[in-house]
Amino acid sequence: MSKKMHIKLKVNGKDEEFLAEPRELLIYTLRERLNITGPHIGCDTSHCGACTVTINGKSVKSCTMFVAQADGGDITTIEGIGGPDDLHPLQEAFKEHHGLQCGFCTPGMITRAAKLLEENPNPTEEEIRFGMAGNICRCTGYQNIVKSIQAAAAEMNAAKEAAE
Amino acid sequence: MKDEVTREERLDNLKGMGCSRKRVEDARFTQGKGNYVDDIKLDGMLFGDFVRTPYAHARIKNIDTSAAMQVPGVLAVLTAADLEPLGLHWMPTLAGDKQMVLADGKVLFQGQEVAFVVAEDRYAAADGIEAVEVDYEDLPVIVDPFESLQSDVVLREDLVAEDGSIPDGAHGPRTHPNHIFTWEAGDKQTTEEVLANAEIVAEESMYYHRTHPCPLETCGCVASMDKVNGKLTLWGTFQAPHAIRTVVSLISGIEEHNIRVISPDIGGGFGNKVGAYPGYVCSVVASIVTGKPVKWIEDRMDNLISTAFARDYWMKGRISATKEGKITGLHCHVTADHGGFDACADPTKFPAGFMNICTGSYDIPTAYLEVDGVYTNKAPGGVSYRCSFRVTEAVYFIERMIEVLAIKLNMDAAELRRVNFIRKEQFPYKAALGWEYDSGDYHTAWDKALKTVDYDGLRAEQAQRIEDFKAGKTRKLMGIGLSFFTEIVGAGPVKNCDILGLGMFDSCEIRIHPTGSAIARLGTISQGQGHATTFAQILASEIGLPADSITIEEGDTDTAPYGLGTYGSRSTPVAGAATAMAGRKIRAKAQMIAAYLLEVHDNDVEFDVDRFVVKGAPERFKTMKEVAFAAYNQAIPGIEPGLEAVSYYDPPNMTYPFGAYVCVMDIDVDTGVPDIRRFYALDDCGTRINPMIIEGQVHGGLTEALAVALGQEIAYDDMGNVKTGTLMDFFLPTAWEVPNYETDYTVTPSPHHPIGAKGVGESPHVGGVPCFSNAVQDAFRAFGNTHTNMPHDHWRIWKTANELGLHG
Ligand code: FES
Numbered sequence: 017m018s019k020k021m022h023i024k025l026k027v028n029g030k031d032e033e034f035l036a037e038p039r040e041l042l043i044y045t046l047r048e049r050l051n052i053t054g055p056h057i058g059c060d061t062s063h064c065g066a067c068t069v070t071i072n073g074k075s076v077k078s079c080t081m082f083v084a085q086a087d088g089g090d091i092t093t094i095e096g097i098g099g100p101d102d103l104h105p106l107q108e109a110f111k112e113h114h115g116l117q118c119g120f121c122t123p124g125m126i127t128r129a130a131k132l133l134e135e136n137p138n139p140t141e142e143e144i145r146f147g148m149a150g151n152i153c154r155c156t157g158y159q160n161i162v163k164s165i166q167a168a169a170a171e172m173n174a175a176k177e178a179a180e
Numbered sequence: 181m182k183d184e185v186t187r188e189e190r191l192d193n194l195k196g197m198g199c200s201r202k203r204v205e206d207a208r209f210t211q212g213k214g215n216y217v218d219d220i221k222l223d224g225m226l227f228g229d230f231v232r233t234p235y236a237h238a239r240i241k242n243i244d245t246s247a248a249m250q251v252p253g254v255l256a257v258l259t260a261a262d263l264e265p266l267g268l269h270w271m272p273t274l275a276g277d278k279q280m281v282l283a284d285g286k287v288l289f290q291g292q293e294v295a296f297v298v299a300e301d302r303y304a305a306a307d308g309i310e311a312v313e314v315d316y317e318d319l320p321v322i323v324d325p326f327e328s329l330q331s332d333v334v335l336r337e338d339l340v341a342e343d344g345s346i347p348d349g350a351h352g353p354r355t356h357p358n359h360i361f362t363w364e365a366g367d368k369q370t371t372e373e374v375l376a377n378a379e380i381v382a383e384e385s386m387y388y389h390r391t392h393p394c395p396l397e398t399c400g401c402v403a404s405m406d407k408v409n410g411k412l413t414l415w416g417t418f419q420a421p422h423a424i425r426t427v428v429s430l431i432s433g434i435e436e437h438n439i440r441v442i443s444p445d446i447g448g449g450f451g452n453k454v455g456a457y458p459g460y461v462c463s464v465v466a467s468i469v470t471g472k473p474v475k476w477i478e479d480r481m482d483n484l485i486s487t488a489f490a491r492d493y494w495m496k497g498r499i500s501a502t503k504e505g506k507i508t509g510l511h512c513h514v515t516a517d518h519g520g521f522d523a524c525a526d527p528t529k530f531p532a533g534f535m536n537i538c539t540g541s542y543d544i545p546t547a548y549l550e551v552d553g554v555y556t557n558k559a560p561g562g563v564s565y566r567c568s569f570r571v572t573e574a575v576y577f578i579e580r581m582i583e584v585l586a587i588k589l590n591m592d593a594a595e596l597r598r599v600n601f602i603r604k605e606q607f608p609y610k611a612a613l614g615w616e617y618d619s620g621d622y623h624t625a626w627d628k629a630l631k632t633v634d635y636d637g638l639r640a641e642q643a644q645r646i647e648d649f650k651a652g653k654t655r656k657l658m659g660i661g662l663s664f665f666t667e668i669v670g671a672g673p674v675k676n677c678d679i680l681g682l683g684m685f686d687s688c689e690i691r692i693h694p695t696g697s698a699i700a701r702l703g704t705i706s707q708g709q710g711h712a713t714t715f716a717q718i719l720a721s722e723i724g725l726p727a728d729s730i731t732i733e734e735g736d737t738d739t740a741p742y743g744l745g746t747y748g749s750r751s752t753p754v755a756g757a758a759t760a761m762a763g764r765k766i767r768a769k770a771q772m773i774a775a776y777l778l779e780v781h782d783n784d785v786e787f788d789v790d791r792f793v794v795k796g797a798p799e800r801f802k803t804m805k806e807v808a809f810a811a812y813n814q815a816i817p818g819i820e821p822g823l824e825a826v827s828y829y830d831p832p833n834m835t836y837p838f839g840a841y842v843c844v845m846d847i848d849v850d851t852g853v854p855d856i857r858r859f860y861a862l863d864d865c866g867t868r869i870n871p872m873i874i875e876g877q878v879h880g881g882l883t884e885a886l887a888v889a890l891g892q893e894i895a896y897d898d899m900g901n902v903k904t905g906t907l908m909d910f911f912l913p914t915a916w917e918v919p920n921y922e923t924d925y926t927v928t929p930s931p932h933h934p935i936g937a938k939g940v941g942e943s944p945h946v947g948g949v950p951c952f953s954n955a956v957q958d959a960f961r962a963f964g965n966t967h968t969n970m971p972h973d974h975w976r977i978w979k980t981a982n983e984l985g986l987h988g
């Protein structure tokens with residue numbers, strides 16, 4: 017076992033500080049150390065995206081990053097995207113358009129989709145399909161996921177317009 | 181009492197059957213608050229993981245765990261020697277065979293469990309695994325079932341008597357040490373005669389490759405033995421929690437009332453989570469040994485190489501017909517590769533599942549099926565991957581045979597199907613291989629499908645494309661894939677369906693609360709199908725309380741009534757029926773209470789949406805809500821207080837959903853890349869409970885079908901190494917590869933099901949695989965192709981084009 021490192025993170029707006037082995041993967045830090053179990057584990061090879069979080073403004077597969085690499089980072093997980101009192105339009109849209117079944121991929125999907133819509137508020141279907149290709153869903157066949165993201169985009173754009 | 185709301189509004193308010201009610205499950209999942217097994221955290225919980233063999237066939241000479249026990253954080257290392265005194269080094273399989281829990285003297289497939297390391301966390305367990313030293317002596321490896329049946333290499337010495345003779349297996353006589361069973365259905369002699377005298381006979385051999393259900397969440401469990409109370413709690417990814425409880429009790433000797441099995445949220449199953457795996461047994465033992473809760477979670481590679489493969493059927497068919505295309509006979513032989521142990525998840529009397537549905541949707545007077553099960557050095561499993569037992573194999577077989585026959589007859593494949601469909605008036609239809617189809621209207625569905633896609637127009641376009649291709653104007657061919665499937669789901673009638681002796685009924689228990697809300701518990705367990713939403717809809721329509729006021733609970737054996745779980749599309753046909761029947765019991769009692777309150781005779785009131793009304797006087801009524809309250813607050817002569825019911829439903833027959841699918845694809849002959857231009861899916865699942873959920877199931881099933889047909893496989897090399905053990909090589913389509921699907925339906929209710937529903941979750945997979953495959957094969961039909969094996973990945977499609985001389 018190697019020497020532990022001193023790690024500082026901001027997770028969903030909360031400061032966290034602890035000692036961790038350098039080999040500890042970020043997904044385990046979140047799930048086991050910090051009890052943030054929204055991000056899931058679906059593979060060992062960075063393919064499925066169930067573990068997707070946002071770090072310093074970028075979508076990241078947290079199973080493929082050591083916590084040491086994330087040191088000092090600002091992390092958002094599904095728990096930070098919206099809760100019972102402040103649902104994100106994507107969370108509403110996924111329910112409205114049946115964008116999930118078993119729900120295992122959903123936290124990663126929504127976290128990734130939120131980032132996608134930030135980067136591109138008006139994506140075409142093709143851009144959505146391409147932009148979401150790092151996230152695998154075994155249940156839905158994606159059709160309703162695409163629909164959910166389109167609906168959330170429309171909703172968010174309408175809200176923005178109304179605010180302006 | 182005056183009624184302000186219209187009947188229409190009262191109906192809407194119920195959100196009962198037929199409406200696209202939004203799912204009640206979604207709030208927690210979209211907010212990251214699901215509770216999957218790996219989310220469970222208990223005080224002092226340990227983590228267990230396996231040492232797995234890299235060899236596919238080897239003797240184990242020695243296992244040295246001493247170094248591993250020195251690794252910081254490692255508490256125990258279990259081997260077969262530790263389990264043997266408890267009689268747990270082997271366990272029974274669902275197929276009447278037995279399977280090693282931990283390698284007992286030898287290993288039979290790559291990835292087999294050799295030792296179980298228990299440590300404080302997963303990192304320490306991984307370190308411990310590295311430090312276990314196993315001394316293997318490798319043995320000849322057999323990955324081909326045909327070779328296996330000829331080989332002198334005996335894979336299972338435990339199944340050969342000391343004098344070298346071969347004792348019978350669970351399914352009768354065995355012909356070779358590596359042979360598991362021969363299973364047959366139909367009339368062999370007549371079928372041979374029909375084939376021998378037929379005007380036309382088409383023959384084909386096809387391999388339905390090995391693949392894997394690969395749900396996004398792998399298998400896992402947490403075992404917690406409370407030594408003070410003598411109670412074992414087992415959380416896990418179980419598609420059949422009650423059956424798991426019974427199995428754990430039978431093999432551990434712990435009395436069943438002292439075992440509580442809980443299936444929390446499950447991240448997809450598709451058949452992967454039906455069986456009992458060594459991880460469950462080892463976690464239980466480790467918890468007993470250490471006195472602490474023990475968690476075991478597969479990683480993706482563990483999942484793909486060791487638990488629950490699907491398919492792996494070598495099928496040989498002969499089909500006969502008149503010159504006009506009327507089918508007269510069908511013969512099918514299957515060599516089934518079951519791997520190192522026979523752990524197939526099928527009802528006991530059906531070692532090849534319902535493969536004998538392989539006459540499909542056609543009126544075939546004479547047929548014969550024979551299946552030989554064989555041991556090889558591959559992983560055990562043989563689950564029904566998003567289908568009822570072996571139905572995907574059966575439907576693929578017949579839908580390919582139809583295409584091959586169409587080629588032989590030089591006939592249009594859509595027309596060939598039409599002239600052979602079982603006609604509407606023939607239902608209930610007794611098929612040549614034994615099943616009695618409950619209902620169907622195939623011609624209507626087929627005509628609707630062909631008309632919607634403009635089938636004739638597509639064929640004309642295809643003919644033009646072939647001209648253009650030959651003239652050098654395009655390098656893309658066009659394939660039109662057809663399939664018409666009949667599923668057989670809802671296992672099943674207790675008289676012929678059981679698993680480990682447990683009849684395959686299912687159950688529902690309902691309690692109505694005084695204020696007019698309710699809880700219903702079932703013996704099934706959702707893995708994404710949305711039971712909490714749809715079962716409440718069934719009940720809402722049956723008992724007249726809003727679905728939003730009904731909680732559905734599943735998956736806890738301490739509270740739910742006994743049931744056989746969720747797989748093979750059995751939840752709606754069996755548990756859905758139990759739900760309706762329990763609801764009707766509630767209604768019957770409620771009717772008596774209402775009559776009492778209205779001061780009329782029981783027979784003078786009738787149920788209407790959400791209330792009981794006095795016949796002929798609709799202004800006099802009692803709502804179900806009022807009745808519920810009365811059941812708890814009034815002493816009613818001759819009626820017990822309370823409003824509860826339970827129903828155990830033993831289905832009188834299976835249900836037979838069907839559908840008509842059409843796929844149109846363009847194939848680039850130079851790259852082998854198929855582009856799916858259109859996919860039309862018409863499903864008839866009888867009464868539709870929630871159209872939104874049905875559509876979602878169809879999208880998902882089709883996508884899994886696309887994967888299997890176009891690339892997904894568990895492939896082995898000659899040494900028994902799994903070549904597709906990660907998502908790098910094992911194809912799971914992303915949003916980028918998947919088309920939009922057009923869904924459609926007809927409704928032919930099941931005549932014997934209380935609400936006429938048939939089950940739908942698996943139909944799209946069953947019908948989708950042959951449809952995608954037929955599209956690929958159809959593209960090359962004009963150039964001499966009759967059949968190529970799946971999966972049709974880019975390389976194999978390119979190869980087909982190349983072999984047909986299309987690359988100049
Ligand atoms: S767990 Fe699959 S990509 Fe991270």
Ligand code: FES
Pocket residue numbers: 115116117118119120121122152153154155156396447448708
């Ligand atoms: S909803 Fe099950 S994996 Fe996406």
